[in-house]
Amino acid sequence: MKMVTVTPEKCVGCHDCEMACAFAQSGDSCDRRWSNIHVSVSTPDRFVMPVTCFHCARAWCMEVCPARAISRNEETGAVVIDPLRCAGCKMCILACPYGNIRFDAQKLVSRKCDLCGGDPECVKHCISGALNYEEIDKLAERKQNMFGYKLVRMGNGGEETSHE
Amino acid sequence: MSETRIVKTLCRMCDDRCGIDVHLDGDKITRIEGNRDHVWNRGRLCIKGSHGLEMFTSPQRLKHPLKRTEQGFVEIPLEQALDEIAEKIKGIQAKYGARAVGVWKGEAVGFAQQEELARRWIHAIGSPNYFSNDSACFASRWMGGGLVLGPQGFQADVDNAKCLIYWGQNPPNSHPNVTQQINRARERGARLIVIDVRFTQIARQADLFVQVRPGTDGALALGIIRELIQNDWLDHDFIERYTLGFERLKEYAQQFTYDYVAKETGCDAAALIPQIAREIRDSMPRTGIVVGNGFEHHENGVNSIRAVTCIDGLIGSVDQKGGKYLPVGLDIRYLPLYDQKPLKELEPLGADKFPVLYDFRHECHTMTLMDTILSGEPYPIKAIVMTAANPAITNPNSDKVRKALSSLELFVVRDLFLSETAQLADYVLPAASYLERSELVTHGLFHTVTLTNRVLPPPPEVQDEYQFFHDLAHRLGAGEYFPWENEDALNAWLLEDTGLTLEELKKAPSGYQYARPRYQKYREREADGEPPFKTPSGKVEFVSDYLAGYGYPDLPVYIPPKTNQPDPDYPFALVTGARKLPFCHARGHNLPALSQALRSPEIEIHEADAQKLGVKEGDQVRVTSRIGSIVIPVHVAVADEIMPGVVQITHGWKEANVNRLTLDDTFDFLSGFPVMKSVPVRVEKEG
Numbered sequence: 142m143k144m145v146t147v148t149p150e151k152c153v154g155c156h157d158c159e160m161a162c163a164f165a166q167s168g169d170s171c172d173r174r175w176s177n178i179h180v181s182v183s184t185p186d187r188f189v190m191p192v193t194c195f196h197c198a199r200a201w202c203m204e205v206c207p208a209r210a211i212s213r214n215e216e217t218g219a220v221v222i223d224p225l226r227c228a229g230c231k232m233c234i235l236a237c238p239y240g241n242i243r244f245d246a247q248k249l250v251s252r253k254c255d256l257c258g259g260d261p262e263c264v265k266h267c268i269s270g271a272l273n274y275e276e277i278d279k280l281a282e283r284k285q286n287m288f289g290y291k292l293v294r295m296g297n298g299g300e301e302t303s304h305e
Numbered sequence: 306m307s308e309t310r311i312v313k314t315l316c317r318m319c320d321d322r323c324g325i326d327v328h329l330d331g332d333k334i335t336r337i338e339g340n341r342d343h344v345w346n347r348g349r350l351c352i353k354g355s356h357g358l359e360m361f362t363s364p365q366r367l368k369h370p371l372k373r374t375e376q377g378f379v380e381i382p383l384e385q386a387l388d389e390i391a392e393k394i395k396g397i398q399a400k401y402g403a404r405a406v407g408v409w410k411g412e413a414v415g416f417a418q419q420e421e422l423a424r425r426w427i428h429a430i431g432s433p434n435y436f437s438n439d440s441a442c443f444a445s446r447w448m449g450g451g452l453v454l455g456p457q458g459f460q461a462d463v464d465n466a467k468c469l470i471y472w473g474q475n476p477p478n479s480h481p482n483v484t485q486q487i488n489r490a491r492e493r494g495a496r497l498i499v500i501d502v503r504f505t506q507i508a509r510q511a512d513l514f515v516q517v518r519p520g521t522d523g524a525l526a527l528g529i530i531r532e533l534i535q536n537d538w539l540d541h542d543f544i545e546r547y548t549l550g551f552e553r554l555k556e557y558a559q560q561f562t563y564d565y566v567a568k569e570t571g572c573d574a575a576a577l578i579p580q581i582a583r584e585i586r587d588s589m590p591r592t593g594i595v596v597g598n599g600f601e602h603h604e605n606g607v608n609s610i611r612a613v614t615c616i617d618g619l620i621g622s623v624d625q626k627g628g629k630y631l632p633v634g635l636d637i638r639y640l641p642l643y644d645q646k647p648l649k650e651l652e653p654l655g656a657d658k659f660p661v662l663y664d665f666r667h668e669c670h671t672m673t674l675m676d677t678i679l680s681g682e683p684y685p686i687k688a689i690v691m692t693a694a695n696p697a698i699t700n701p702n703s704d705k706v707r708k709a710l711s712s713l714e715l716f717v718v719r720d721l722f723l724s725e726t727a728q729l730a731d732y733v734l735p736a737a738s739y740l741e742r743s744e745l746v747t748h749g750l751f752h753t754v755t756l757t758n759r760v761l762p763p764p765p766e767v768q769d770e771y772q773f774f775h776d777l778a779h780r781l782g783a784g785e786y787f788p789w790e791n792e793d794a795l796n797a798w799l800l801e802d803t804g805l806t807l808e809e810l811k812k813a814p815s816g817y818q819y820a821r822p823r824y825q826k827y828r829e830r831e832a833d834g835e836p837p838f839k840t841p842s843g844k845v846e847f848v849s850d851y852l853a854g855y856g857y858p859d860l861p862v863y864i865p866p867k868t869n870q871p872d873p874d875y876p877f878a879l880v881t882g883a884r885k886l887p888f889c890h891a892r893g894h895n896l897p898a899l900s901q902a903l904r905s906p907e908i909e910i911h912e913a914d915a916q917k918l919g920v921k922e923g924d925q926v927r928v929t930s931r932i933g934s935i936v937i938p939v940h941v942a943v944a945d946e947i948m949p950g951v952v953q954i955t956h957g958w959k960e961a962n963v964n965r966l967t968l969d970d971t972f973d974f975l976s977g978f979p980v981m982k983s984v985p986v987r988v989e990k991e992g
Contacts, residue, residue, distance in 0.1 A: 151488040153506040155477040155886055160352040160902045171352060171887065171902035182509070185944040189509050265339060268351050268477060270485040283492070290494035 142218040145178075145254075145261055146280040147191050150287070151271035154182040154189040161266035165257055177243065177254040178263045191271060193263065194241040194254035196220045202233035202242055202253075210251075219256040227251055307331030313340055313814035314758035315746055317416055317739030318353035318360070319889040321345065321480050322746055324815055325354065327760045334358055334740070334760065342815040344751045346482040352887050356899040360738065365722050365895060367735035368764050378723075378733065383766040386732055390690075391780035393715045394430070397687045403431030404651045405687045407674065410437045411694025413720060413892055414736045416744040416757060419692055419770040421640035424667070426774040428641065429783035433648035433669070434686065438694055440655075440668045441701070442882070445601040445976040448665045449610025452849050454623060455839030456665055458632050458749045461593030462822075463487060465627035468496040468588030470581075472613060473522060474597020475505035478884045496584055500525065501599060502880055502982075503909075503953060504946045513584065515577050516945055517570040519878050519983040520866030522600055523609030526616065527863055528566035528574055531558040532582040533619055540590065540621025543845075547827060547837055548618050550848030550860075557860050569865055571948060589620040591627030602882055602981035603866055606973045607661075611849075611861035618845040626824045632749035633820040636802045642786070643667060652683065659977035660855055670977045671700060672969040675709040688715035690777075692770060693736060697726040698891040698959060701967035701979040702932055719773060722895055725959055734773065737763040743792055745799055745810075753816030756796065756807060771795050857975065866983040871950070875930065875985035877914075880953045881963045882981045891957045906958035907940040910988065911949040915941045918990055925991040928954070930966040930984055936991050937961040952988060 156173060163175035178193035196213075200220045203211040210226035211233060213219070222233070222242075227250040234242045234251060242253045254261075256274075264274040273280070309330050315322045316337075324343020328336045337357045341348035360366075370386035371378040381389075397405050408427040410420050424435050450459050463469060463486045476483040484507065491497055491510070499511035500522070508514045517525055533539060534555050544551050566574035585592050596613050600606045614629075622628030649656075654677060655670025656663035662670065677686050689710065700706045710716055710729045718730040727733045741763040747754045763769065768776070775787040789795040797807050803819070810817050823829075827837035836843025841851050853859040868878035887893060887902035894900050908928060910918075920926055924939045937954065947953060954963040964981075971980045 151491075151510065153477045153484055153509050155481070155484070155506050157352050157477075157481070157886060160887065161355065163902075164352075164355075164898060169898050171356075171899055172904070173902070184504055184509075184946050187509070265349060266352060266355065268346075268349055268481040268484045270349075270488045287492050290492070294494050 143274050143276055144196060144218070145193050145256070145264060146273050146275055146277065147193070148271045148273075148280070148283070149190050151269045152180065152189050152191050153269050154180050155268060156180055157266045157268055158191060158263035158272060161262040165262040166252070177241070177252060179240070192239055192241065194220065195239070196254075196256070201236040201238070205232045205236040207232065214255070217256045217259040219254070221255045222251050222253055224248060224250040224252075309335075312758050312760045314740065314760055315416070315755055316350065316354045316357060318357050318893070320412060321482060322416065322748065323350055323354055323482055325350065325357070327740065329760070332761060334361060340815055344753060344816060345748055347485065349482060349485060351481040352899065352902060353889060353893060356893070356896060357740070359896045359898055360721065360893075361740055363722070363896060367720065367722060367733065367767075369735060369766050371723075371733040373731045383734075383768070386734060387776050387780060390715070390717055390732055391777055394688055394777075394781060397714055398431070401685045401687055404434055405685050406430065406432050407434035407436055407654070407669070407686055407689050409671070409689055409691040409694055409696075411692060412438060413693035413695070415739055415742050415770055416746045418744045422770050422774045423692060424641035425786060426778055426783075428643070428646045428648055429778055429786040430781050431648070433651045433653035435653075435667065436669050436671045436674055438699065439666060440662065440671050440977065441699070441979055441981070442598060442601065444662060444666045444668055445606050445973060445978050446596055446598070446610055448661060448976050449600070449607045450596065450614050451665055452607070452852065453611050453614040453618065453840075453846055454629070454631070457839055458634065459629055460632060460750045461595045462627050462630040462750070463490055463593055465591060466490055466495050466588070466593035467591040467627055468498065468584050468593070470498045470500065470592065470594040471507055472500040472594065472596055473599025474595055475501065475507050475883065477506040478886050479598070481886065496588065498581060498584055502948070502951060504944070513577075513580055515572055515581065516948060517572050518948060519868060519880050519951060520603035520605070521570040521869065523605060523612045523861065523863040524561060524566050524569040524865075525572070525574070525578075526609060526612035527558045527561040527861075528563070528578045529581055529585070530554065530612065530615060530619065531561045532578050533585065533616070534558060536582065536586070538582060538586040538589070539619050543621030543623070544619065547844050549842045549844040549846045553860060554615060554847040557862070561863070569863075569869065585616070585620060590622040590625040592620060592622050593627060594622075594629060598882060599982065601973070601976070601978050603983050604971060604973055604980055605862075605864040605866070606978055607975040608858075608861045608863065612863070615847050615861060618847060623845060624825055624827060626822075630750065630822070630824070631826065633752055633823055633826070634749070635747055635754055635819050637745060637747075638799045638802055640799075641667070654686065655977060659972075659975070661852070661975050662977050671696065672972070672977070672979055675700075675702070675705050675969065678709040678713060679705075687713060688717075689713055690717045691726070692719045693721070695724045695726045695891040697724075697729060698957060698962055698964065700969070701964055701981060702969035703962050703964040704933060705969060724891065735764075735767040737767050737769040741767065742769040743796060745796055748816065751816070751818070752820040752822065753818050754805070754810065755814070755816045756810035758814060852975070868983040868985055872985050875987050876950070877986050877988055878951045879928070879930070879963075879966065879984040879986040880951060880982045881956050881967060881984070883953070883955060885955050888957050894957060894959070906937055906955065906961040908937045908988070909940050909942045909947050909953040911947050911951070912941050912943055913949045914952075914988075915939060918988060920990050927989045927991045928952070928966060929987045929989070930968070932968060933965040935961045935963065935965055952986065
């Protein structure tokens with residue numbers, strides 16, 4: 142199953158993903174407050190981290206929802222909220238350890254990432270390559286490669302990296 | 306149910322020209338996405354790019370020509386508009402001389418072809434006065450690099466670099482998809498150094514970030530040069546065989562000690578210069594140094610760019626894999642008439658004051674133009690034909706720009722929208738967007754050429770630039786220079802010397818690769834008995850006899866910016882001209898959904914300065930330079946996002962137009978670029 146993977150070492154905090162998500166969600170505004178993905182940035186701490194729903198295998202939001210408004214899309218694996226069933230109790234927001242569910246104060250329902258039906262806008266708008274929509278093993282593979290290059294560089298004092 | 310399809314073409318919401326997939330349902334565009342097969346952006350697109358749809362479908366799009374009357378703008382038929390414009394141009398040229406008419410190209414409509422068409426047209430009707438946005442952006446980099454390496458394209462070979470130095474450039478905002486290119490190189494072990502006045506987005510991933518005061522980059526570059534020479538981290542073979550003036554540069558760089566560089570730049574030079582130099586040593590010649598627009602808007606920008614480019618020469622990274630690559634060009638035919646009708650005797654405006662700008666770019670000087678329109682000196686200029694520029698927002702001293710353009714006898718603007726500048730025009734003509742035209746576009750670094758697809762035909766009275774200049778030229782007796790039936794016929798002619806055909810290019814909508822990368826081409830030229838480089842000496846020039854011939858210093862001398870000695874009345878150094886991701890200069894602000902991405906202009910000010918002024922996030926301040934004043938909300942920058950004493954305002958917002966503060970009488974002495982990144986200003990709490 143594919144997911145939105147995050148490589149924080151590549152994120153520059155441009156917020157393009159948030160603008161794209163906001164537009165996909167609202168249909169008429171790139172105001173980042175409508176976004177379901179969130180990029181945390183702290184300059185003093187030299188910290189930048191995009192966070193979006195992991196669509197957990199065991200999703201606490203889904204387990205806790207008293208209205209059974211949260212289900213898993215069989216096709217994409219996305220954990221999705223049915224706004225017509227959502228009672229607006231906010232239990233899911235309390236249950237999510239990562240802050241990936243927000244409250245729509247106009248519609249009075251919870252909202253979260255739905256993977257755009259399997260074609261996530263955040264990834265298509267990620268100009269740094271930090272976000273990818275891929276199998277999780279693909280991320281592991283890439284991380285191993287990056288780590289390998291780091292080791293090579295440290296091992297030879299930066300003189301030569303296998304670059305071809 | 307109508308048929309859905311995808312048409313591939315290039316984006317032109319900024320100048321990076323990413324590959325796009327335009328989705329259509331019948332003849333209706335439904336969405337725009339990145340083209341996965343395009344080498345530049347690999348399927349990704351910034352928010353501007355996907356909002357090309359919002360631009361295209363905007364109800365504000367101009368569809369009919371407008372004429373200014375006492376009752377305001379009224380719609381008139383296209384043929385009538387062209388007839389009237391042509392008659393007025395004839396009258397003005399008869400009365401004041403051919404050179405009383407100028408043309409000015411901006412960037413808001415098509416790709417690059419409009420530039421050459423505008424140049425061709427203005428010379429065809431007998432005037433040498435071609436103006437453009439390039440005399441406030443880009444041309445200084447071309448000149449600074451070109452003075453050292455020769456006038457030609459040069460780009461850091463990002464993909465193959467072992468160390469990338471982004472200096473005065475923040476790709477996430479200005480060249481968004483370059484960010485993924487940088488990250489691909491980093492993924493393979495490349496190091497990243499960022500040198501900037503601000504802790505920018507790209508700085509967030511830098512292995513080393515160096516912060517300098519505005520306009521002091523030249524001092525740092527010369528400090529790095531001194532360090533490389535002292536440690537003998539040089540490519541001696543390259544220096545001996547292919548460069549000019551090493552001993553002079555070496556001698557000059559001696560004074561750029563750690564102490565002096567620290568005093569000028571405000572950075573810890575004793576620690577940072579050796580670190581930068583070691584990164585260069587470890588990566589050379591695969592050191593890709595990128596010089597950004599941050600260098601350009603200072604009194605000594607070109608020389609700072611020359612100094613940085615000298616580093617490429619010292620380490621032999623010029624035209625090396627992973628270094629400062631000189632792409633193989635494509636022999637597309639040249640439209641301007643500088644050979645057939647140079648018109649130099651007609652004194653192109655500004656060429657006397659800024660001869661190097663004219664020699665290198667054949668650009669007249671837009672700041673001089675405003676004074677000339679108002680004063681009639683050195684000769685009258687009474688008509689301007691402008692394609693898709695918005696200088697009422699983007700040129701320095703906007704108040705003067707508005708006054709000058711409003712006082713022309715004839716001011717014609719072609720654009721997609723009734724921009725702030727178009728509102729000053731006598732005639733506004735609707736222009737075809739990038740989705741309604743077909744042009745030849747090259748991506749030099751990847752050696753690709755793309756024939757952009759006319760996704761939909763423009764509405765009946767909406768013209769592409771070729772048709773517009775063709776129709777006017779024929780009315781003005783210069784039809785012989787515009788013999789092609791339409792844009793497609795022109796494209797076929799442009800390709801004739803390349804051996805390529807339009808049909809071949811149509812089969813490669815994601816770009817046709819016309820050449821493979823070839824490095825160290827200077828060796829090939831040397832072997833063929835040609836000068837290795839296109840400079841006057843044929844070598845990489847650390848010193849320029851050409852500049853000395855004009856009475857300028859031959860070395861890339863450093864002159865401290867005025868803001869290093871703060872004026873008590875204007876104690877802050879104002880930086881402007883850096884983009885925000887959702888907008889391209891003045892463009893995009895009129896699109897409702899996109900403009901919500903950043904709803905307000907702001908002044909970035911260091912937290913210590915904000916505290917001293919007694920202002921917090923969102924408070925209004927008044928910013929005043931010696932020519933004007935604006936009121937704008939505060940954004941408090943934390944840590945080293947900006948230096949104390951430095952403030953930043955992004956241009957393009959009509960609500961708080963920073964160019965009402967920027968100076969149009971203080972220039973880079975070589976390029977004539979306006980000082981927009983070290984403007985002395987005062988900041989006061991408002992209300």
